Amino acid sequence: MHANEPTWTDERIELLKSRFEAGLSCREIAADIGVSRNAVIGKLSRLNLRREGSGDERRPPRKNGEKGRRPKTAPRLQYQMLRALYAEPQRVAEEPIQDGHRCSLLELSAEKCRWPINTPGAEDFCFCGNTPVEGLPYCAGHTRLAYKPNSHLRVARR
């Protein structure tokens, strides 16, 4: 059926222009046509249809000396990649962490897991106290919790 998938046909370009002039965002246009957002933006730029004062900020032309592309060492890019990779499948089951070694702040040492238990300042506030992983302040279970990408989901401290 569709032996070939042409890049930008006149129809596509017309559609692109229509959507663009209709005020749709590049994201919408891309999803509608079936291409990536960058493809839409790139084509629009090539067509000389760059947006004017709409949508976002005015940003001065970047220095030509600095390549827009960074091979590596990109803090933002790296964290975005990692986030994308770990995006959804983060299904966290409750880690069975052993209790019974809890200790107070004063009893805390390099040999005790420093994971806080309960609310700081409360009567029963203490620390995990399990044997930590070598080189880390937490025991195995709490290390996993500490490094959990979605730790912002309020992990029940145990």
Place this chain on the structure above:
DNA sequence: CCCTGATTCGC
């Protein structure tokens, strides 16, 4: 943190 647009560069 997520979104958007814009530019640069490799293919």
Place this chain on the structure above:
DNA sequence: GCGAATCAGG
């Protein structure tokens, strides 16, 4: 010429 990668602002 096309589009992914990257940057930058809200």
